[in-house]
Amino acid sequence: MSRRLNLTLKVWRQEGPAANGHFEVYKANEIPDDASFLEMLDIVNEGLIAEGHTPIEFPHDCREGICGTCGVMINGRAHGQEKGTATCQLHMRKFNDGDTIVIEPWRAAAFPIVRDLVVDRSPLDKIVEAGGYISAPTGTAPDANEIPIPKEVADSAMDAAACIGCAACVAACPNSAAQLFTSAKIWHLNSLPQGQAERYRRTEAMVETMEEFFGSCTNHGECSEACPKEISQDFIAYMNRDYIKSKVVNRRLAGQR
Amino acid sequence: MAAPTADRQALGSKSANNPLRVKGRDLPFPLNIYQTAVGKKWVMAVTGLMLVGFVIAHMLGNMKLYLGVVEHNGEMIYDADIYAEFLRELLVPLAPHGVVLWLLRLGLLAAFGLHIHSAYSLTRMNASSNRTYESKRDWLAANFASRTMRYTGTIVLAYLIFHLADLTWGWIPNTEWEHGAVQSNVVNSLSNPAIALIYIVANIMVAVHLYHGVYSMFQSLGINNPQYNGLRRGIATGLAVVILLGNVSFPIAVLFNIIDFDPALLGPAG
């Protein structure tokens, strides 16, 4: 038998980017404890719609922790209290009957609030556009294992590639720095043979695009704690290393003929 | 990453497409490194390391205060006073008297200037990038030291100026001071409990600053190897504790007459 929970929600409501927002209190009654956090919001929204109110807008898509669309501050923590868990994978059984849950959107100067709990994270796309790719001749897919890659390197690249771009790192950072995101995207490619040709151009361009939108890292470590994929701050150190090198390498390349 | 569909028209000037800041024209290498935040963190870390080196050397030098009076060129004189003269005599006769000390001071001054400027400008950048939460937020990894760097740093700067006024320039009223008389100046100043308290509190602030600063420095400089990363916290804590104990010991030792000044001990040896 699943438990049923009666909860009080304090939800940030805001009509648009320029509007003033405020907390609205809602009762969430008879919530099955095997509902996910987003399903709980669905149930509340059905009630709101039935009463003729505007439903709470919240970001969601895959609902299985792989797309990076979901994400809100839940009781002062990005993606809620469970470690390594995206909002969509958080289940109501982790809460108690009678709890008050405060829900706020990600906050950063670079992320305008679109509505309620939905923010515009396109600055992250800008960072990827600046160099988060490799240029390769297209054609038929290469044979597997054609390029030998040491196991440790493949593992490290895979750990970095686990980033789903949800922006919890930015949301959790008191400086709104996007270092964890950017370094994961950089290291994913910089560690692999396929990423070498553009390594230093990529690093310089992605870091400098990042700095147009976000703050500077002070090594608190809140980002990795918030990350649903538990991405390590080690990548930030690797990025710092490659960035300084990029200034030297790119300068030399610019003077080459 | 799937940015939610945003109505760009409605977003207007609040569009996420507009950068918060645009990097200006590139200065010539290597100055262009300092134009970026990651570059500034490198400068902050390198200058921080220089300051740590200074703080350690300064503390070791002060240990001479415990050695009391020794014989020097047929005279009984306080070891700390010999040390002060030694600093002015560094590399003499290769360099004239006092010149190397001044070069070291200029390097230190430059390090302080850059450290403070990078701290100031990154703090401004962070303030303009951040929007605070309306509800209470939890801190999971940040600690007291990491969240108070700009305050502990500012207190250290204020203390530094006080400390120079006290023992280098002799500006503190009602405290006897004489150029070069290290042992008596230190004892005259620190035997006043109010001044001793300032020294103790300020050096606790230095230790708190270094507890995060030294750890942070490894990350900023890209010194990271998952196999050895555990050492970084240990090194930072250890260094902070050693510097704390060493520096706080001086005012306490003066208050308890472990370090003292007795003019009767001076004069010709024998």
Ligand code: HEM
């Ligand atoms: C004089 C006033 C000072 C101010 C305003 C100041 C301010 C700061 C700030 C804001 C940071 C950045 C902290 C972070 O990344 O979270 C920092 C880092 C640091 N500070 Fe200071 N500080 C001062 C003095 C000192 C002194 C005297 C020392 C050495 C004894 C020192 C050593 C360091 C080190 C090693 C770092 C780490 C650099 C890094 O993060 O890479 N600072 N300081």
Ligand code: FES
């Ligand atoms: S909805 Fe896709 S990760 Fe949560």
